[in-house]
Amino acid sequence: MFYTVARYVVNFIFWLFNGRYHVTGRQFLPSQTNYILVGPHRALWDMIYFALAAWPKKFTFMAKKELFKNPILRWILVNANAFSVDRENPGPSAIKTPVHRLKDSHLSLIMFPTGSRHSQEMKGGAIMISKLARVPLVPVIYQGPVTLKDFFNPFKRGQVHIAFGEPIQLGKKQRVDHATMDMLDDQLQTAFTKLDQHVNPNWVYVDPHPEKAK
Template structure:
């Protein structure tokens, strides 16, 4: 329940800040009753929110670097939303074992950025191995829009485009050759999705009246954020998401 609430709150905040998002080909998204790995090139801090919102009501788990869990409130938030910590320098077997187990035994899918970071475009092999071991498909998507907060708040257009599911069941072994084949399929689909959405992506911005409309909405959002922060701080001492998850 908290996952759905926090997802809605963050999207509401992004709508107030930007309010110019467009979703394309959501009908391609795999049925909500089936688990899958939702992947995209990691281009901003906020693209996973748009990904998760577009694929609702499906809920997700996702990897997050361990440093993000140090803050009491933010760390509790992302734990409640299904995040699990990863040591980027030494990821270990848990980086594979935990998402595979969740994809097999829970109702949550996985959001993953195959490139690893916002500064890389190379598709890594982790997503291929997890998909093969969990026997799930890979659902590609792309975010096209502002990559700075200045662009976001000035209401530059955002486009989220979803592609065709990628089945890896035909690949017998996830050795170097198998991983390279999966990476190639993902990268080609990313490129196709970028090209597909390019004609829709323009620099035209909505009416300036929006800047006046969002002032009272911002006040409402601020109240909700403050109440959520207070609740989260108190709840972090009472409810341990890790114990509940186990």
């Protein structure tokens, strides 16, 4: 109930401040099975748009453990189907929890394969979870404002676009080794590029707060 009510409230707020968003590729979303939405992390709100665009499907997602320290925020996150993950020292639960939810509930999963808005390096968590839960990976991209200033700019309303791509399914007997990881990473990156080209080939993501080199 909370998830459904929150969906309508957030959808209205986003429309109020940024106008109508656009969606393409909904036909690629599996209707008979759970799945993992995977896309490059470009804005604080892109995950929310992914969930809105895939409605009525409901999702679970990872949230860093620090967010659960606040009791009010923890209540919101738990009721929004989030689960806690220690990003610095992820344990087995970072894999086991989403696999369990994908296999034993009606919830699909949203993940960012790079893990951060400030990294372009692909990580293998989504691939491993996909293999263990036996669900497909569905590539998705966000194009739109990436800063709060632009998001609330009345002259830039209606520029959010979400695009879904064709599902990628690992074979039952396919081993998840380094070669497979590299192949699937390339496949996902190619899918992201194709989706970006399809939506707007001139749109380029620029990290507004890049991490400083150590």
